[in-house]
Amino acid sequence: MKYQVVVEALGNSKEISVDEGANLWQILVEHGYEVPAYCGGSGVCGKCKVQVEAEDCLVGQNSEKRFGSHDKVQETRLACSVVVKDNLRVKVEPPNELVVLTSGLVSQGIMKPRLKKEFITLSPPTLADQMDYANRIHTQIGTNSIVTSALIQLGSISKEEGFTVVVYQNKILKAEPGNTTQKFYGIAMDIGTTTIAIYLVNLQTGREVGVWSMHNPQQKYGADVVSRINYTLQEAQGRLQLQKVLLAGINGGIKSLAAKHKVDPQDIVAVSLVANTVITHLLLGVNAITIANAPYVPIFSDGLQLTALELGLDVYSQAIISIPPAVVGYVGSDIIADLLMVNLELNNYGLLIDLGTNGEIVLGGKGKILACSTAAGPAFEGTNITFGMAGVQGAISSMKLADDGNVEYAVIGNIPPKGICGSGLVDGVAELLRHGLIDEFGTFVEYSPLVTDFKGLKALRIVAASNSGTEDDIFLTQKDVREFQLAKGAVAAGITILLQEMEISKSEVSALYLAGGFGNYVNPRNACVTGIIPRELEDRVIRIGNGAGAGSKRYLLDQAAVTTGAELQKKIQYVELSSRLDFQTQFVDAMMFE
């Protein structure tokens, strides 16, 4: 049976005829709507929210009990968990990334497509016209070179019946029999220290086909980049091992993502990837030890281009892998990617904070861009926190403490909680402050009905064992507050130093862009309350979601982004904090609470 789904987005409306039982998210993505799903549509990330109105009866998989028959019901739902059993009206809001994209703060659209795919028919050669086939193509479409693999392909296909070529900067990368212009894909990646996002992109339309997110499998060799570098020092094969697990992980992700969307990995002809400088080194198998120790100098920082074969990615062997430049050892291509999505200089001064395992801060305006990196530590990713965890299924992502000690919390994936992620930690500390349970030095006050004990440390009980997904209590402890103070002190001090260097006050910053998974989920008010970011900027916060991932996509699609990336690398002045006495002073100050 067929149902009609009417989709409203950006003021337009479109009617789609779909089979009963179809997955709504799948349908939306297939029809080109920007409905992000970092979890690949598995109901985990909560990013694919849409407004759904059922015309007649039931929507949703498990909703029989909630909606009565024959009622019109409008509700916010995760598109990926909606199974079509009725005619539906769906409102798609521009996703977070698009909020930014459409706010005029970033350059949007593809200005100069990096690759193209063209269907060609050649006139047959004659004894009077013996020009070779490669040059026949060059003459027809304006290319000037061709890789060996494409020559081999060209030799084996019928030239007279028409064929399709993939072109990158006047070079032919691939030749295929028939018209395959519809099968034209790229991969954009954001390889974080903790998590990896892989985007499958239709290179013809520029649209995202799907997303795959996963943990960085290097995690087992160290939570942060410095411990991974140490691992390469301790183990003779350590560097190769770190490269191998990361490549294997990425290849697994690409394979799953491609299979999910019925895309042949051989049709993936371009890849962009962004990462911090250490991860980039480790991915390529380059020794990163010089980044770990002062003066923290990387082996390379310029943008790179190589083939999938060289890197070892399981896509088309001659696919172009592009990596944007890095600035220094602790400001990598991921930050350049953020800046491809945000023009800091648009309104006098803009401040970008990308809080992942490291905390990079960029302040730009009036022709000048300053950047610094703070050893924020992985506390914001849940590491070193007693019940900390990454922002994945089962993590408490927000919380609120009532006067009676009851904690209201939200859990990613709506399952019993297993721990606390970064945004939950911020909320927790903010609540401790609001209720006066910790003082300005971050020290818990005396035991009380609210302040209990966990292994000899004062602590707030967030979840009782009976409600916990791990069958243990979940606490926020004194140690966790101290870890938080170290992290937030570093970020706040970094902001202060950059403002000083730029010689401006906090209030001159017209926009504060929060990037990264943590930045996307954190409650801006609580980020201000706890002093991570200046209170003056609370109402100027713009969350750009995974800016690095979005920038990676732009780098994949838009040749202009390659130019901009190289310009940014040259323009950004890095402020090294480790050698500055004023940073130490600011850091100690900023660890306090106001």
Next chain:
Amino acid sequence: MKYQVVVEALGNSKEISVDEGANLWQILVEHGYEVPAYCGGSGVCGKCKVQVEAEDCLVGQNSEKRFGSHDKVQETRLACSVVVKDNLRVKVEPPNELVVLTSGLVSQGIMKPRLKKEFITLSPPTLADQMDYANRIHTQIGTNSIVTSALIQLGSISKEEGFTVVVYQNKILKAEPGNTTQKFYGIAMDIGTTTIAIYLVNLQTGREVGVWSMHNPQQKYGADVVSRINYTLQEAQGRLQLQKVLLAGINGGIKSLAAKHKVDPQDIVAVSLVANTVITHLLLGVNAITIANAPYVPIFSDGLQLTALELGLDVYSQAIISIPPAVVGYVGSDIIADLLMVNLELNNYGLLIDLGTNGEIVLGGKGKILACSTAAGPAFEGTNITFGMAGVQGAISSMKLADDGNVEYAVIGNIPPKGICGSGLVDGVAELLRHGLIDEFGTFVEYSPLVTDFKGLKALRIVAASNSGTEDDIFLTQKDVREFQLAKGAVAAGITILLQEMEISKSEVSALYLAGGFGNYVNPRNACVTGIIPRELEDRVIRIGNGAGAGSKRYLLDQAAVTTGAELQKKIQYVELSSRLDFQTQFVDAMMFE
């Protein structure tokens, strides 16, 4: 014990102190003298002849009986078979290739070296100067990019103690610890249908270190290129098989050559290779079927550049492999390589004939270059000749018939003869004509004391079984004369057509360059007598030896040759003979003898 060897070459004299027992050829090559040895110094090819004068007593390995003690003896010897046991005076004549090189007909020397190797010491980075290592190198030596392999190497070597980089066109290909500027090698190859020459070249000095020659292992799949293409049609895996055996053969040759000269294949960072268009296709695994059938169109003809990794050559993985452009399906990069060594337009008109398995003819002058290819067939390489063989050890390379029927002959390697190679065939046919044993139609006259019988065919006995290396008689038969007529008719008709197209007479050609192994050994007078080349040009013949090999070396070393190669490709006008009625007429005429 040490001896003094005084070497005289090109008017200069140099004294070298050498250990007793040293090999003279080795010494000469090590000191930069151009003493070619296509056999790699194994006493086979006879190319390394020098004049040797022993000051006091003995020279040579087996010469005790021939030279008395305390006599001064001067003799022509193969340098590779001379073992130093005395003070020697050696005269080195410019080898064939150098005769051409110094005649002013070709551009000599390296104008723009393609690669360089530089030793670098970097000033250590500081917190105030955190520039990455790659950009430190770029700043110091003017490079602007670096391949991933070199980044990996750079990461693992001490940057402070100095290191060495290989640079190709502002790109760093390799980084090595310490000063390795002396270990800097390239390979130049000429891959013929029948034979392959591999040259090991010192990229610092531009000098040839050694040569390796071998059969093309594809021979077992067909003597000529068309039969090899047919093999790829008949066998599903044929194309891969032909590529595989050729690569394996080349890799074996490179390995042997490098080992012989104690060169690490990882120090080989550049390779140039020239071949006819079909062999180039087959080497890259590209289908060549369109070249076999009219209109004979290749898949590609432009020059190519790829890495050793891509091609599958066992040298440094990122070594640059360069292939000059081809003109058409039957005028390949080997002919462009010839033309890199010979400027046809220098003295009005120049004619180049490269007689290998195919016969390519190029006529140039006054701003115009014409080329054609004749299906000369492999007769000149000994194929299809009753006792034919390639120009290798045991082949009769020249002969003279006395009135009494006695045949005087020279054998390559000075061993009992096993067969007749191309130059021997030409001499044989010329002698048949001189003695009136064949008529103007190439038909043997009646049986006589000189004209005997071989398997029912009239024939000339060249070698009696008692003197033969195969313990059989060796004959030149009526069938062989017919094969020769087909080959020479094609070449002579090709020359006539090119002269017609250029609208000049034979006598306006001021130089006739003979290239290829056959061209190098053939007796020019007999080539004229038998009508392969015009009699008018006998005294204008210049033998350029393996012009394609020499051109390949120049392409390896000289960036200017890359430009010239591309210009030649554009400039040369190909004259397709197969469709011309006038060619057929000329061909029939030219099969006759004058």
